[in-house]
Structures are given as C-alpha cells and as structure tokens.
Amino acid sequence: MEEAKVLSTLKEYFGYDKFRPLQQKIINSVFEGRDNLVIMPTGGGKSICYQLPAILLPQVTLVISPLIALMKDQVDGLTANGVPAAYLNSSQAVADQEAIFQKIEKNELKLLYVAPESLQVIDRFLSDGLVSLIAIDEAHCISNWGHDFRPAYTQLGYLKNRFPSTPMIALTATADKATRTDILKQLNIPKAEKHIASFDRKNLSLEVRPGIKRFEQIANFVGQRKNESGIIYCLSRKTTEELAAKLKAKSFKAEAYHAGLSHDERIRIQDDFINDHSHIICATIAFGMGIDKSNIRWVIHYNMPKNMEGYYQEIGRAGRDGLPSDTLLFHSYADVVQLQKFASNAANEEVQLAKLDRMKQYSEALSCRRKILLNYFGELKQEDCGNCDICKNPPKFFNGTTIAQKALSCIYRLKGAEPITTVIDVLRGSHNEAVLSRNYQNLKTYAVGSDISWHNWQQYIIQLINLGYVEIAFHKKNHLQLTPLAKNVLFEGEKVQLANVPDRKAIQEQAEKKAARTNSSLFEKLRQLRLKIAREEDIPAYLIFNDATLKEMEKERPMSDEEFMQVNGVGRQKMQDYGYRFIKEIIAFSKEKREKKGAKKGKTYKVTGELYKEGLSVEEISVKRKLAPTTIFSHLVKLYDDGEDIDLSKFVPDSDLQAVKNAKAELNEPGSLKTYYLHFEEAIDYQTIKLALKILEKKEA
Structure with a gap:
C-alpha cells in the first residue's frame, strides 16, 4: 500500500497528520498479510492499527471484542468519522442481523464487531474470501496467565484454521512474557510479528496515600476537578454504593456500578457517564473495559488492586487523549489481608500471592513509582519520571528517633489495644470520647506529640509499620502492636531515619489555583x-x-x-x-x-491618575502598584493626552526642556527618540526626552 495513500487516509478519517510510534510499522505488516501481536498501552493508539487497514482493504474486517459497550463505542466513533461499521450481538433482532449480512455481501461494510460468543452466528455467512483481516481485541483474555481470563475466548483458536490466508492481529494493553507466549499459542499464530510499545504513559501522574480518612481525601480531590470525569475503583459492591451516596450528598454527580445491578441499569449508568450526565463512577473492576471514553481525567483506587497488571490497566483508562491526568491509590494493610484471602482460594494461589506482594511493594515504595511499574513489565528505566508523588516530593530523611520513641512508647502504654486513630489522638492530647472515656489523658505519653499535626503523625506511624517496628493486628480490630524490633529503639539506642512529610496544603492550594485558571x-x-x-x-x-x-x-x-x-x-x-x-x-x-x-x-492608568491626585510621587505609585516607574510615566502621559490635570513639567528640568526645544529646531527631521538620545550623546535619558516632547507638542498646539 502506498505510504501517501495511508497517510491521507489517516488525516481524512482520523484527523492526524502522522502516526504514533509503531503504528505505521504494524499497519504495513498487516498490508503484507502477516499475523501480528500488538502490546500497546491503553490510549496508545491500538485501534488505528486495524481500523485504518480496514478502510483500505477490499473486504470486511472482523473484530472480536469482549463487551457490547466497547463495540458500540467503537462503532459510534467510526461512524462519526465517516467509516461504515457495525456490531453484532445476541440481543439483536434477526432482521437487524440480516441487514448487516446483506451489507457485507454488497461490500458496504468495512468493520464488523462481534463478541466471541456470537462467532457461530456469523460462521455460516462468512467465507475465506470475504474477510480481509481478523482483529482480536483484549487478547490477554484468552490466556490463563492473563489477569482477566475469559473462557469464551478459548474458542478463538479455530479462526486461523477457518481463515488460513487471512492475516490476524491480536491486541492488548497488558501482558507479561508468559501471557504473550500463551496468546500466540492459543490463537494458532506462532510466527506472528511482535510489536511491544513502551508502557510509559508519561501524562499520568502516580500518587499513593495511606488509606485513612479516605472519603475526606476523595471529596477534596474531586472538589478540585468538578467538571472532570473520573472512576473510583473499590473492592466490594457495598463500598461502591456507600461511596456514591456520600458523594451525591455533597452534590457530586456520582453513580455506583457493579455486577449486582440489572443489565438495563448498568447500561444506563455507562451511557450517563459516557455522555457526561454523570462525572464520577464508583465501581468494582467490572467497569471500564467497555469504556473508550478518551477524556477521563483521573482514576482513584479506593482499595489496593490485586496485581500490577490490573492496576496498570485501570489507571490506563485515564488520559487516553494524552493530556495530563491524575491517578491516586489508597494503600492499607487491611486491603492486603483481604486480597490474600481471595488469592488463597484460587487455583494459581502461589502466582497470585507473588503478584500481590509486588503490588504491596509498589505501594510502600520511597523511590520513583513509574520505574517500579515499568520494570515489572520488562521495560527497564534508569532515570526517575518526575511525575509521581515520590519524584515531585522526594523524601528527605531526618533523625526521627525521638518521634519514633514517642509513638512506640504510646502504643506500649495503650497495651497494643487501640487503632492508629486513637494512638494519634493520645499523642496529640485530644479531648474526644475515645480518649477521655478510657482515661488515656492520664498516660505519660498523653500530648507528648501535640506539636505534630494529625496528618504527619499518621505518615510517621505508617513509616514505622513499613520499617517493621509496628504491625497491625487485623484480627483485633486493626489495633497497633509493637514488634520485637521496637525494643531496639525504646531500650537499646537504635536510631530511626524517617522521611519528611510533603506539605499537602501547599500542593492543594497550587491545584486550586490551576483549577481556577x-x-x-x-x-x-x-x-x-x-x-x-x-x-x-x-x-x-x-x-x-x-x-x-x-x-x-x-x-x-x-x-x-x-x-x-x-x-x-x-x-x-x-x-x-x-x-x-x-x-x-x-x-x-x-x-x-x-x-x-x-x-x-x-482601568489601570486611571488608578495611577487617582494616586497622582492624592499627591503620591512616581516612586511611591510605582511601589504601591508594583509597576515599573516607566509604566507609571506612560500612564501619566496617557492622562495628559486625555486632558487630565497632569503637570508633566515638574518631571523635566527647565534646562532639559530648552535643550530638547533647541534640538527639535536644529534637527530638520528629528524622527525617533533615539535620534534625540544620540544628538545629546546620551546625556539626557529617553524618559525625559519623551516627556519634554509631549510638553512642547501641547504648547505648540
């Protein structure tokens, strides 16, 4: 296929003048009739790799896609761009399906989207010659090693046997080496060309916070992004509903989404989100795979994901248009315990627990998070990213031994029978019921940390947990308890290095100013x-x-x-x-x-005039208005031209005024201020010359 034709098609139908990395190479491989495996991050431009060839290939392109919503979204987008496309699913009437088949026979359709469950319906109508290309979207679903295995995908292996001369392209955003190998095996395309794009989504900021007072933090976060769309992922259905209700109570346009809702309700919620009738979806991981919404500006994980693949795919739903977007992950040990329980019932328990451990390490990191994420997918990076919370506020360590001793001593005196919130309340000397009802105000550690903010205490104690001095007893209502290592700090003089806590107020103010602009x-x-x-x-x-x-x-x-x-x-x-x-x-x-x-x-020059009339000097006006003296003089000249009572002569010595008058008579064509300046051999400055000429001009008039 001629390159000029391909590029003109790219502009004509998709509006772009050039391809993103790898796209053109993949498209050329398709035109050459080869099979291809494409690993490209969400928002990296996977769809164009088969949609553009589909426009130029002689017959229809068959696209296998896992969700009806995803198919509908893709077809709507293609139709808006002037590309004839349709989707087929089991819920359609026979007449509607027949109309689609007639379009294929008349060669009036370029792309047909089909769920794997509906393949048998089309098998009777399509022969080898009628299909130019087969695209398998979300190809990781075919593999047991993938994080989102779907049994319906396992039947796709027969397609290569059914259409041996038709090129196949398998696409996914997340697949490690084992999953990639399995995809090729299952699809019967062992010789497919592999195209692995960078996993680095530079436009996504990465941030992790402790999972304490989550709702308050979320309300503040979304409050700064009121007109922007975002998703909040939760582990349980109950959490999605409770969180959505709380956000609605604060006047946010939020909805809960989970598998327990009826089909019609799920479709309504998805459509409202896609069409910007609602801005926030509180969802289980069932949501998002079918959403091709490019302007999702943020993703929050209310609970920790079970593995890095899921996390990467879910944050990848933000910023698909390449614009800056935010991701926020709340990390808590209670989530870790819950996910460990889920993994213990799985067939591949050992693999799942290992992946969960990597996720935990990512959450607790004090080094560039993007490097950890990319390294996981085999993309080794040396330099820090500059767009994660660690890079933006690199931890500066200090001798935190005294702080550690206060916290550990407080936990000891509370006999390991209180959660982090009460421990902090005692350290800060709070007078709330949790403290006073148990007479904790009488403890020696009561108010010993009143000079440290609640938030900072929370951060320091979490660091002590990560350092192994404190543990959370999940089976005892999340009580904090000392580990054997704590005695080294309390009794044996061991020093503790703690990281400074970033100034969240300053960060918040900066975000609010940006939102206002x-x-x-x-x-x-x-x-x-x-x-x-x-x-x-x-x-x-x-x-x-x-x-x-x-x-x-x-x-x-x-x-x-x-x-x-x-x-x-x-x-x-x-x-x-x-x-x-x-x-x-x-x-x-x-x-x-x-x-x-x-x-x-x-308005600004009139303000200067008012101050002048009050008797302030040019220097005083300059300081008061935070403007340069030259700007103040230009305001006075403007007021002078407008006929205001401004005495410019007091800024020009009589001798200089006479000198400029003489020079004006001497110079036949005086021209610019520079002519005068050079005439006086730089003895009279530009400002004085300008004012003198104004005075003379008015006198002559």
Missing part, C-alpha cells in the same frame, strides 16, 4: 460547546473531538477552515459537521479577551 479558559468554552452539540446529537462528547484536540484549538486559535483542518484530530467529516461552530466560538473568545484587556488597560 482552567475554568476561565478557551478550552472550557470549547468544552461547553462540545457538550451542547453532544446533547443535540445524542452522542458522547469525546466522539466529536477529544480533549487533546480542544487543547490544540485553544493553543493555535484556528479562524478559517484551512487552519481548522490543520488541527490534530480534525478530519474532513468533522470539519464539515462542526468546524463553523467551533471557529465562531474561537473568534468570539479572542474578541472578548481583547476587549477585556483593553478595559483592564483603561
């Missing part, structure tokens, strides 16, 4: 327009343009059809459908900004 931007105006059009057409907003495309519009400010077509993500069909309205919004915003700037400028 974002809400008044052109991006927000374009986002509102996109939402309005989405409501009118009853399609998800991100299918019109994704956030990355809106960001580029904000930066480039296209004001003509030609300029608009240059924006990444704008194809011919979308230019025709939406270009006029977006260009109109950009022009209106630019005009409004110019007017505001003019109004602001007008």
Whole structure:
C-alpha cells in the first residue's frame, strides 16, 4: 500500500497528520498479510492499527471484542468519522442481523464487531474470501496467565484454521512474557510479528496515600476537578454504593456500578457517564473495559488492586487523549489481608500471592513509582519520571528517633489495644470520647506529640509499620502492636531515619489555583460547546473531538477552515459537521479577551491618575502598584493626552526642556527618540526626552 495513500487516509478519517510510534510499522505488516501481536498501552493508539487497514482493504474486517459497550463505542466513533461499521450481538433482532449480512455481501461494510460468543452466528455467512483481516481485541483474555481470563475466548483458536490466508492481529494493553507466549499459542499464530510499545504513559501522574480518612481525601480531590470525569475503583459492591451516596450528598454527580445491578441499569449508568450526565463512577473492576471514553481525567483506587497488571490497566483508562491526568491509590494493610484471602482460594494461589506482594511493594515504595511499574513489565528505566508523588516530593530523611520513641512508647502504654486513630489522638492530647472515656489523658505519653499535626503523625506511624517496628493486628480490630524490633529503639539506642512529610496544603492550594485558571479558559468554552452539540446529537462528547484536540484549538486559535483542518484530530467529516461552530466560538473568545484587556488597560492608568491626585510621587505609585516607574510615566502621559490635570513639567528640568526645544529646531527631521538620545550623546535619558516632547507638542498646539 502506498505510504501517501495511508497517510491521507489517516488525516481524512482520523484527523492526524502522522502516526504514533509503531503504528505505521504494524499497519504495513498487516498490508503484507502477516499475523501480528500488538502490546500497546491503553490510549496508545491500538485501534488505528486495524481500523485504518480496514478502510483500505477490499473486504470486511472482523473484530472480536469482549463487551457490547466497547463495540458500540467503537462503532459510534467510526461512524462519526465517516467509516461504515457495525456490531453484532445476541440481543439483536434477526432482521437487524440480516441487514448487516446483506451489507457485507454488497461490500458496504468495512468493520464488523462481534463478541466471541456470537462467532457461530456469523460462521455460516462468512467465507475465506470475504474477510480481509481478523482483529482480536483484549487478547490477554484468552490466556490463563492473563489477569482477566475469559473462557469464551478459548474458542478463538479455530479462526486461523477457518481463515488460513487471512492475516490476524491480536491486541492488548497488558501482558507479561508468559501471557504473550500463551496468546500466540492459543490463537494458532506462532510466527506472528511482535510489536511491544513502551508502557510509559508519561501524562499520568502516580500518587499513593495511606488509606485513612479516605472519603475526606476523595471529596477534596474531586472538589478540585468538578467538571472532570473520573472512576473510583473499590473492592466490594457495598463500598461502591456507600461511596456514591456520600458523594451525591455533597452534590457530586456520582453513580455506583457493579455486577449486582440489572443489565438495563448498568447500561444506563455507562451511557450517563459516557455522555457526561454523570462525572464520577464508583465501581468494582467490572467497569471500564467497555469504556473508550478518551477524556477521563483521573482514576482513584479506593482499595489496593490485586496485581500490577490490573492496576496498570485501570489507571490506563485515564488520559487516553494524552493530556495530563491524575491517578491516586489508597494503600492499607487491611486491603492486603483481604486480597490474600481471595488469592488463597484460587487455583494459581502461589502466582497470585507473588503478584500481590509486588503490588504491596509498589505501594510502600520511597523511590520513583513509574520505574517500579515499568520494570515489572520488562521495560527497564534508569532515570526517575518526575511525575509521581515520590519524584515531585522526594523524601528527605531526618533523625526521627525521638518521634519514633514517642509513638512506640504510646502504643506500649495503650497495651497494643487501640487503632492508629486513637494512638494519634493520645499523642496529640485530644479531648474526644475515645480518649477521655478510657482515661488515656492520664498516660505519660498523653500530648507528648501535640506539636505534630494529625496528618504527619499518621505518615510517621505508617513509616514505622513499613520499617517493621509496628504491625497491625487485623484480627483485633486493626489495633497497633509493637514488634520485637521496637525494643531496639525504646531500650537499646537504635536510631530511626524517617522521611519528611510533603506539605499537602501547599500542593492543594497550587491545584486550586490551576483549577481556577482552567475554568476561565478557551478550552472550557470549547468544552461547553462540545457538550451542547453532544446533547443535540445524542452522542458522547469525546466522539466529536477529544480533549487533546480542544487543547490544540485553544493553543493555535484556528479562524478559517484551512487552519481548522490543520488541527490534530480534525478530519474532513468533522470539519464539515462542526468546524463553523467551533471557529465562531474561537473568534468570539479572542474578541472578548481583547476587549477585556483593553478595559483592564483603561482601568489601570486611571488608578495611577487617582494616586497622582492624592499627591503620591512616581516612586511611591510605582511601589504601591508594583509597576515599573516607566509604566507609571506612560500612564501619566496617557492622562495628559486625555486632558487630565497632569503637570508633566515638574518631571523635566527647565534646562532639559530648552535643550530638547533647541534640538527639535536644529534637527530638520528629528524622527525617533533615539535620534534625540544620540544628538545629546546620551546625556539626557529617553524618559525625559519623551516627556519634554509631549510638553512642547501641547504648547505648540
């Protein structure tokens, strides 16, 4: 296939001028008739690897996909781009299915999405010559080694036998070496070319926090991102419902999603989220695989995931458009114990426990989290990422022996019979019921740590747990108890190095300022327009343009059809459908900004005039307004031109005024201020010359 044709198709239907890494190589391999295995992170552009060839190949491309919602989303997106596509599932009427088959026979369809359970339905209608390409999406589902094994996928091995001359492309976002090998074996494509993209999603920030007072932290987190979409993953159905109810009570648009809901209810919740009617989904891991929503800006894990693959796939649902997005993981030992119980009943218990242990190590790390994550998938990185909580606030260690002794002594005097919250309350000298009802105010350790904040005590005690001095007795209501190592600190002089706790208030204030700036931007105006059009057409907003495309519009400010077509993500069909309205919004915003700037400028010189009339000197006005003296003089000149009572002569000595007057008469064509400046051999400064000329101009008038 000619490269020019492939690139023009990329721009025409998908709106991009160039490919992402590996995409073109994979597409060329498909056109050459080879089988391919593609390991590419969520949001890395896997879909284009088979969707673009499908447009140019002579017959239909068959796409095996695990979920109806995922199929519907993909088909809606293709249709919006002008690509003929359809999906087939068991819930459709026979007449609807027949209409699809007729389109295939007439060669009017480019892509057909099918669930693995529906393969038997199409087998009777498709022959080898009618299928140009077979794509297996979420291919890790076929492997027992994968983290999301699905029995229905095991039948896919027959496809290569059924269509031996048809190239096959298997795609997944997460697969370690064992899973990759198994996918090729199960699909009968042992000689497939392997394309493994970088797992590094640089746009995702990674953060881990202790799992204490989670709701308060979540409410604060989402409060700074009110108009942004996000997912909160929970271990249990009950937690999803309780969390969603609490968020609703605080006026957040939140919904709970889990497998216990009816089919219709799950579809409604998914559609509301996709169409931005709700912003937050509190879900079990059943949610998200079928969501191709590109503008999810954050993902929170309320509970710790059971392995790194699941964690990576779930955080990968944020920022699929490549824009900065946040991920937050809450870590607690109670979650670890719960997940250990789940793993103990599994057939591959040993593997699951080992994977859980790696997840735990990631959560407790004091080194770059992205390096740990990438190393897990075999992508070895030497440098730190700069976009995780550890890199942004690298721990600085100090001699925390005294703090450790206070905490350990308090736990000892409480006889290991209280959880972390009560331990901290005693250390800080709280007067609440938990303390006073048990007479803990009489303990020697009561209020010995009143100078340290609640949050910081929480962080220090968690560090002591990680260092092995303290353990949590989960079977005794999460009571903190000393380990044998604690006596080394309490009685034998062992020193303890603790990490400084980052200033969360400063970080929060910074985030709030950033959110305030974002809400008044052109991006927000374009986002509102996109939402309005989405409501009118009853399609998800991100299918019109994704956030990355809106960001580029904000930066480039296209004001003509030609300029608009240059924006990444704008194809011919979308230019025709939406270009006029977006260009109109950009022009209106630019005009409004110019007017505001003019109004602001007008207001600022009048403030200077008021201060001048109060008798303040130029230097005093300059200090008060935090503006340069030259700016203050320019304000006074403007007021002077407007006829205000400004005496410029007091800023120009009589001798300098006469010198400028003489120079003006001598110089036939005085020209610029620089002409005067050079004429006086730099003896009179620019500001004085400028003011003198203004005075003379008015006298002559």
